[in-house]
Amino acid sequence: MTKKPDNPERSARRRRWIVGLVLLAAFLSLALLNLSSWLFLRHMGRYFQRDLAAHLTSVASLSSRLLEAEYYPTPESLQDDVQRSLVRAALLRLQVENDLQAVYLIDRDYRVVLASRPELLEGELLGYLVEDSSAIRQAWQGVPAASTLHVIAGNRFLSAFAPVGLAPSGPAFVLAVEANAAFFDILRVFRRGLVVGSAVSLALLLLFGATLTWSIRALLRAEESLRRRERLAAMGQMAATVAHEIRNPLGIIKGTADVLKQRYGRGQADELFDYIPEEVERLNRLITDFLLLSREPDLKLETVDLGALVERVVKLAEHESAGPVECAVEENLPPVACDPAAVERVLLNLLRNAREACGAEGKVSVAVELESGGRERAVCVAVRDTGPGFPGGEEGKRVFEPFFTTKPTGTGLGLAVAETLVRAHGGRVEARNLPGGGAEVRFCLPV
Structure with missing residues (x-):
């Protein structure tokens, strides 16, 4: 049983479907890879933030106990300049030993009482502490807590708070410790690399798609050109045979018409004598056109x-x-x-x-x-x-x-x-x- 030849249009459509599916699969794979990378970065950011918050909470809790054990600061004791100097030195030591950005005491009005850094002025109201009011309230209730992530002047940091000292109404102060979220700088580098990688991979995908599409189109054009040549070659062989077989009787018909015109048409204006040669000439032109299509013109x-x-x-x-x-x-x-x-x-x-x-x-x-x-x-x-x-x-x-x-x-x-x-x-x-x-x-x- 002979196999039915494939339809050229169906074959072209099949190739286009294949190209489309390949490009779609590549695009989906790229999108899935980029999405998973972004999700991984997001997960790592949250993980590092939680880990840093837990670490800072532990540092704040331990530091508050050390301050209580050594100096037991209260509003009354800090009226003494010597005691204030000792507590300030202790805050600075805690900052250095724990690689912190700042360590300071705040009162119930969110104002700085003492700080390890001279930039934090005593009595200064820190605006971002209001955003941490929930964590600070927990600290006033005796439970150490961490803040959300802060971004100030491009600097990312976390804070943790713990109660310090005792007063009739509760803790005397809240100890605040701040640490720079340096891990976000690392994530930012990875994020920038991911953006560049995504852009490059998308550009390569588009280039691959354009190249593949162009190649398929070139292949289809080449196939169409080959089919056309084969068709013209077959037509040429047939045309040469048909032209020879038709032109011979046409020549005889034209010659016979000329003889009839000479024999019976002398002195007579009869369009029938001109009609036959004109139609013969039209058929000759048709055969010539057919031959031109079937072979390369000379x-x-x-x-x-x-x-x-x-x-x-x-x-x-x-x-x-x-x-x-x-x-x-x-x-x-x-x-x-x-x-x-x-x-x-x-x-x-x-x-x-x-x-x-x-x-x-x-x-x-x-x-x-x-x-x-x-x-x-x-x-x-x-x-x-x-x-x-x-x-x-x-x-x-x-x-x-x-x-x-x-x-x-x-x-x-x-x-x-x-x-x-x-x-x-x-x-x-x-x-x-x-x-x-x-x-x-x-x-x-x-x-």
């Missing part, structure tokens, strides 16, 4: 004044179609290397299509001009008509495909042949609908 390049060539072909087309064609040629055009016969064939095809599209009452015009874009220069020929224009949607993209036509009696070879001949010259051909109605086909040949 061009005979010459240096040509394209403007003069276009004017000559326009006059020929006016005589053939019995309709006027406006022609505008830019002055001082550079010469173009082309095959005059091939360009004539292209232009005649376009003019025939334009006249058929707009009818005898419509308007057909031709413009020849120099196009300069960067390093490339080209002479362009634009054929315009006032007909209904090209179809929209997917059909509009197929106007250069062989055998595609919207006319009931069309062959669909005119634009396909024109594109084949223009591309053989290294040029390009474009088709579009005009804003005010009608259509334009424009081909450009490099200078």
